[in-house]
Amino acid sequence: MATEPEISITPSDMCFGCGRNNPCGVKLRFDWDGKVAKSEFTPTELHQGWQNIIHGGILTTLLDEAMAYAAYFKNVAGVTATMEVKFRRPVLIGQHLTITAWITKNERRFAETKAQLTLSDGTVVTEAKATQYTSQKGCSF
Numbered sequence: 001m002a003t004e005p006e007i008s009i010t011p012s013d014m015c016f017g018c019g020r021n022n023p024c025g026v027k028l029r030f031d032w033d034g035k036v037a038k039s040e041f042t043p044t045e046l047h048q049g050w051q052n053i054i055h056g057g058i059l060t061t062l063l064d065e066a067m068a069y070a071a072y073f074k075n076v077a078g079v080t081a082t083m084e085v086k087f088r089r090p091v092l093i094g095q096h097l098t099i100t101a102w103i104t105k106n107e108r109r110f111a112e113t114k115a116q117l118t119l120s121d122g123t124v125v126t127e128a129k130a131t132q133y134t135s136q137k138g139c140s141f
Contacts, residue, residue, distance in 0.1 A: 016061065017061055017062070017064070017065030017068075018030075018065060018069075026041060026047075026058070026061070026062065026065075028041060028062070028065055028066075028099070030066065030069040030073075032069075032073040035102055036070070036100050036101065036102045037066055037067075037069040037070040037072075037073055037100065037101045037102070038098065038099065038100050039062075039065075039066065039069075039098075039099045040096065040097065040098055040099065041062060041096075041097050041099060042094060042095070042096045042097065043058065043091065043093060043094070043095070043097070044093060044094070045093050047093070048093060052092055052093050053090045053091070053092060053093075054090070054091040054092065054093065054095075056085075056087060059085075059087070059091060059117060059125075059126045060083070060085050060126075060128070062097070062099050062117060063083075063085060063099070063101070063115040063116075063117065063126065063127075063128040064080055064083060064115075064128070064130070065099075066099045066100065066101035066115045067080070067083075067101045067113035067114070067115045067128065067130050067132070068080070068132070069101065070101040070102050070103050070113050070115070071103060071111050071113060071132055071134070074103055074106070076103065076106055076111045076132070076134050077134060078110075078111055078132030078133055078134040079132060079133055080130050080131075080132055080133075081110070081130075081131045081132060081133040082130060082131045083128055083129070083130040083131075084128060084129050084130070085126065085127070085128045086126065086127050086128070087125075087126050088123075088124055088125050088126060088127065089123070089125050090125075091117070091125050091126070095119055095120075096119070096120050097117045097118065097119065097125070098117070098118045098119075098120075099115065099116075099117055100115060100116050100118070101113055101114065101115035101116075102114060102115075104129075106134075108134075109133065109134055110131050110132065110133060110134060111131070111132045111134050112129065112130070112131055112132075113129065113130050113131075113132060114127070114128065114129045114130075115127065115128050115129075115130075116128075
């Protein structure tokens with residue numbers, strides 16, 4: 001029988017999502033109100049796929065990072081096991097996004113999270129739900 005991997009969740013300065021020293025990263029910073037992780041991001045031409053449209057992988061990364069932080073702030077150490085993304089409409093270069101995420105369920109070995117990307121007017125452009133495989137040891141801060 002295979003043994004479970006040891007998980008130690010410690011932020012990295014080279015993380016693509018939040019690392020301050022990654023020259024290619026998006027450098028997200030999250031606030032926490034006790035229930036919701038929140039950040040903001042304005043994509044540039046460096047984040048496009050089709051001309052003037054932000055690449056779906058970038059949008060997915062923003063959501064994945066937010067859900068990881070929602071768990072992290074609740075001292076739930078985990079890595080994404082499954083993720084489902086729904087793209088509601090394209091995001092264009094320069095459209096300011098608000099990123100929010102929260103935990104919907106926390107069990108012994110798994111946490112379920114949800115996240116949304118919204119425009120300045122509140123329009124939901126992308127949303128996701130994920131299951132995170134969690135560690136018994138919690139986060140190391």
